[in-house]
Amino acid sequence: MSIQIEGIHKSFGKTRVLHDINLDLPSGQLVGLLGPSGSGKTTLLRIIAGLEQANGGRIHFNGTEVTDLHARDRQVGFVFQHYALFRHMTVFDNIAFGLSIRPKRERPSTNDIKQRVGSLLEMIQLSHLADRFPAQLSGGQRQRVALARALAVEPRVLLLDEPFGALDAQVRKELRRWLRRLHDELHFTSIFVTHDQEEALDVSDQVVVMSQGRVEQIGSPDDIWQQPASRFVLEFLGEVN
């Protein structure tokens, strides 16, 4: 699913937090939305998700306008840092949740649900933990389950907001490899927000660098690294978290 963003702007009260954002993201890419805290990344992601309305501009998925569509009609999946798993449900039931709450005529059969959840569990290599509860998993395992849960409903677009932010560096590194692997196997388009340069440059096909509500640069990790478009990008890349 390609994503076109045209002239999006957004203010909260009198403060403008997004200025005329234009992006054309080809289908199937893993896009890192990178910038310091307060640069507008989450707001842009929420507008793409349909969780927040822009004050102007348009969004198209594969050429079809979705600007006024409600989040549930955009077929997007989410993984948020604090969007916890359901504590009282097993790993299996957490992943199956989005399928099992569908209206009856759209709901896959119990067998189909078993199969789909089973193959996702295999992909994230947690089949042996299907009957555990979230409290019995490590933080990294929990976020793998969160990824599988978001993907179970076959979203056209996966949006991730600092998905691994709460975890330590080693686990984060491992999780971004998981994200890359799932992305390559299942062929969806995803945008993930991060303030961590290394994270964005390590796994993205394209990086969008934001500063103060504007896009500073968009390009492959190599482009960004080798030819920073502005002093801001150069200095931001040089910062260590």
Ligand code: ADP
């Ligand atoms: P980032 O994700 O890059 O940290 P955000 O999109 O969260 O940036 O925030 C951009 C700016 O918008 C910040 O100055 C933030 O304080 C402000 N902001 C975000 N959400 C709201 C809101 N619901 N009400 C008022 N201001 C907000």
